[in-house]
Amino acid sequence: MFALKSQRTDFDRRVSRADYDRRGFLDGYVLPRWLRKPVRLAARLFDDDFQAPRFAMTIASVGLFAASAMYGTAAGGHTPAVLQAITANAGFAIEQVRVNGQKEISEIDIVGALELDGSTSLIGFDAFAARARVAALPWVESVEIRKVYPGQVDVNLVERKPFALLQKDGDLSVIEEDGRVIAPLTNMAHLDLPLLVGAGADMRASQFIGEMAAHPDLASQVKAYIRVADRRWDLMLKNGVTLRLPEDGMEAAIDKVLRADREQGLFGKDILAVDLRQSDRMVLKMSPEAVEQRAEAFKERAKRMRAEHRI
Numbered sequence: 001m002f003a004l005k006s007q008r009t010d011f012d013r014r015v016s017r018a019d020y021d022r023r024g025f026l027d028g029y030v031l032p033r034w035l036r037k038p039v040r041l042a043a044r045l046f047d048d049d050f051q052a053p054r055f056a057m058t059i060a061s062v063g064l065f066a067a068s069a070m071y072g073t074a075a076g077g078h079t080p081a082v083l084q085a086i087t088a089n090a091g092f093a094i095e096q097v098r099v100n101g102q103k104e105i106s107e108i109d110i111v112g113a114l115e116l117d118g119s120t121s122l123i124g125f126d127a128f129a130a131r132a133r134v135a136a137l138p139w140v141e142s143v144e145i146r147k148v149y150p151g152q153v154d155v156n157l158v159e160r161k162p163f164a165l166l167q168k169d170g171d172l173s174v175i176e177e178d179g180r181v182i183a184p185l186t187n188m189a190h191l192d193l194p195l196l197v198g199a200g201a202d203m204r205a206s207q208f209i210g211e212m213a214a215h216p217d218l219a220s221q222v223k224a225y226i227r228v229a230d231r232r233w234d235l236m237l238k239n240g241v242t243l244r245l246p247e248d249g250m251e252a253a254i255d256k257v258l259r260a261d262r263e264q265g266l267f268g269k270d271i272l273a274v275d276l277r278q279s280d281r282m283v284l285k286m287s288p289e290a291v292e293q294r295a296e297a298f299k300e301r302a303k304r305m306r307a308e309h310r311i
Contacts, residue, residue, distance in 0.1 A: 094120050094151050101157035104139045104187070110155060113137060114145075122147050138183035164194040164209075166202050167224075179203045198227030208233060215254055221267070232277075242273040249279055256282060 031039060094116055099107055113133040127145045130153075134143045139159045146154040163177040165185060172185040174193070179202035185191075196205050205225060212219045218235075226234040232247040246253050253276035260266040260282065266274070275283040 094122050094125060094153055096152045097155065098152065099155045099157065101159065102155075104159050104162075105137055105157065109137060110134060110157075114153065114155075116153075122149060122151055122153070125153070127153075162190055162193060164196050164202075164205055165190065167195060167197045175202055177206045179205070194222070195224040196227070197224055198230075200230035201225060201227035204230075211250075215258065218254060218258060237267065239267060241267055241271055244273060244275045244277055246277045246279070252279070253277075 097111055097114065097116070099110055102110065113136075114130050115133070125147060127147055131143055131145045134140060134145065134155065134157075141158045141160045143158070144154075144156040146156070148154055160176055160180075160182050162174045162182060164175055166173050166175045166181065174182045174185055174190055175196075176182060181202075194205070194209060196202060204227065208225065209219075212222070221237045221239070222235050223238045224236040226236060226242075228234055233245050233250075235243040235245065237243065243257060257266065257274055257276060269284075270287050271284050272287050273285040275285070
């Protein structure tokens with residue numbers, strides 16, 4: 001058995017001077033397996049009889065040019081563009097954008113915020129940067145962007161909820177319930193939203209409109225909620241009548257004017273305003289036509305009384 005394991009000839013024991021010189025520096029060391037071949041290859045370069053393989057210079061030149069091109073691309077900041085071009089041509093160009101949750105926002109605006117040029121690669125597409133751009137659009141509450149390989153982008157939106165219209169400096173804006181401005185009014189469908197006017201109206205309208213919901217017959221007739229000196233409210237009705245509510249005791253004032261309307265048809269009369277700021281009385285402001293008619297009526301009545309007195 002020993003002879004089988006140790007069969008070595010004199011030829012195997014003969015080591016050339018070059019081999020000795022090449023290996024001498026490794027005497028006493030055992031290299032890791034993954035280093036042995038590279039070290040042997042490097043040692044061969046110092047042999048006198050080493051011959052370079054065919055086309056070695058051509059290969060080295062190509063490698064040099066390739067390394068130079070890679071360095072120039074990286075140094076010039078063109079790596080993303082090159083990556084886009086290569087991966088797009090390899091079948092990863094974005095061909096479809098699917099938008100979910102969109103109602104108020106134009107799909108054209110969403111695609112524009114994604115900044116796709118028709119040959120954008122899904123691999124090089126920066127979903128985080130695109131999400132930031134879409135999130136900056138006026139109606140976006142939150143957004144999620146997903147890359148679906150090989151060539152689709154999913155955009156999942158949650159839009160902000162319109163609550164009312166705010167009139168300020170002659171401009172109309174759509175606002176949320178907390179008073180934050182969403183965007184200027186552009187969609188005529190939003191004209192049905194409550195109209196707010198006056199300083200402080202945007203911040204206090206949510207609570208007041210919630211209280212008005214207890215009087216649906218009156219709330220359905222309101223055209224605008226006007227905040228006066230940020231202390232009290234006026235209600236402008238759709239028929240042009242203005243109800244001037246008190247700072248305190250608003251519920252009692254509303255009950256009083258609704259009772260007058262039920263019993264006397266108050267809102268159908270030719271009046272401009274109903275002042276409810278005094279708890280013990282209700283003051284009506286007549287229209288100029290109504291005032292003139294009333295004056296004519298008094299004149300006619302006075303004539304009849306004088307005629308009756310002479311008789």
